[in-house]
Amino acid sequence: MNVHLLRAPDYREEHFGAVADLLDSFQMPGWNFKRVEPYQFPDEVLFYFWSQDREEPDTQEYKTMVPWDILFGLCKHYRKQNNIPDNEVVVLLTTKKNELNWFSSFDKSRNIFIDTDDWEPYFKNCHHKFPVAHEIIANCLQQAMNLNIANMRTEKCIHMITRGCMNDFCGHKPDIAMKMRTADICKDCMQRLMDCGVQRHIVNAASEAFEGLRKRMKYLESFDWANWEGIIKVNSRRQIIFPELDNLEIPMNPLMKTLYLFYLLQRKNNKRGVSRTELLNYREELLKIYLVVSGHERHTQFISNEHLPLKEMLERIDELISTVNNSFNEKKSRIKDAFEKNIGENLAQAYLIKDVAPAEEDKKGRALAIELAPEKIIISENIQLSPLNWPLPPFPFRMSRTDKTALKGIRNGN
Ligand SMILES: [Zn+2]
Incomplete structure (x- = not known):
């Protein structure tokens, strides 16, 4: 029919x-x-x-x-x-x-x-x-x-x-x-x-x-919404979804997803919270996640660090982890908005990146984490972080003006 x-x-x-x-x-x-x-x-x-x-x-x-x-x-x-x-x-x-x-x-x-x-x-x-x-x-x-x-x-x-x-x-x-x-x-x-x-x-x-x-x-x-804490999943299409809510997706752009997936992986692997200033130590991992969520993971295998889109991605990661830049706070707050808009303020709490117990506060600043139980986090097996086969340039990386112009040219089809 x-x-x-x-x-x-x-x-x-x-x-x-x-x-x-x-x-x-x-x-x-x-x-x-x-x-x-x-x-x-x-x-x-x-x-x-x-x-x-x-x-x-x-x-x-x-x-x-x-x-x-x-x-x-x-x-x-x-x-x-x-x-x-x-x-x-x-x-x-x-x-x-x-x-x-x-x-x-x-x-x-x-x-x-x-x-x-x-x-x-x-x-x-x-x-x-x-x-x-x-x-x-x-x-x-x-x-x-x-x-x-x-x-x-x-x-x-x-x-x-x-x-x-x-x-x-x-x-x-x-x-x-x-x-x-x-x-x-x-x-x-x-x-x-x-x-x-x-x-x-x-x-x-x-x-x-x-x-x-x-x-x-x-x-x-039959949901008891008041106490609901359901499974969150990153599926093979790199979407962040709630399988129990008919695969409801929390929409995020690739950089928001990178930050969110990073904290999700920390939690899933039972690692401690990571403060804002400590993020610098995870620069390579964040870049690898960014490559995966934006569908560029196979490029880690063969693209040299001369590759322009890759340079741009590294620049964005460095902006994200830089403490003098607002990128981190902006992404964190947009992630919060995306959850609250889709599942409501109360249910969203368990899924947000938040300050964890003050006891964990040390000179590196207050640790941040997602407090959801690790068994409630599912990451698709297709999501694998591949090793980078080129050395990272020093932090913070900035693209040269020539590179930026060249990249713009590529984007405009020249
Ligand atoms: Zn009948």
Whole structure:
């Protein structure tokens, strides 16, 4: 089943990306999700989409109720412009409310819309991408089995009495939330899917994805956040992630990552804290880490110290460890911001580079460390620090003006 995921202009790019990434994270033989991004709808198509805000007489709040044909119209426009075959599915993701306030719906031409808004209150600790991904898969099957949503009372495969099937009728978001936590595909609906020519492996893949979504949501919902101290991992792609939080990444630039990974390795190997002034003793190690996190590790094998990008990297490391420079404090504080923004101030505490017990303070200054338990730190085996095969020039290293100009030339493609 080919499914085109289309982002309505009101839906944020990063949310759209999160939903598409989640769908991609499941092995779903027979399913092919294609994210259409970026897609520019022409103004005349968007005019009616944007012009549905109206003021409610009682509350004076602006409410949007977009008619279904306008939502399906966006799908149709994309379909027509790109010659999408009739047997492929187009799914529009939008935060706009539709005229009947359904969570999602489909038409007879394999166009689907999903309301992505207001899910979070029903799923404690869960991103809305989970219910939205569930709705996408369910709607694809429902349109393929020609579910008659216009005549729900006579449609045998819409169950007014709950039976733990994706086609149980749910009038409210709390009901649908309950359904996602439990339901699969019942025998009758399975038969109907087969009768409509949907291949067995496609239905099985959907069933397994439902199960996968359920497991991840259950895990997130059962969290005792107050005492949570989860595993932090540096994966083979040099990303800093929380495997237990659905691989949530803490974004950092290579130099922030270098500093963070250095302290993470110290802690993992049960070494003592390292003060600001002592960092100078770890100059070579920091450079090796920098090479690894920026994907240059193999260069340590053959590049001489004449190599310009390498010289620039060394200069940045020397700025980082220099006590007369602000680079260290700036990176340390940006690392703190990145954690706090992604997992909140309280949970972030265990992962920050901090002053350790004053007892460790000596004439070299107060030691800094990450206080997380070493067994909570995982570093991918692919991350290996290779020896440098050239001697480091004296500290502090500064690039010459000629080198800088030459490097700029390389960057500009001269
Ligand atoms: Zn059913």
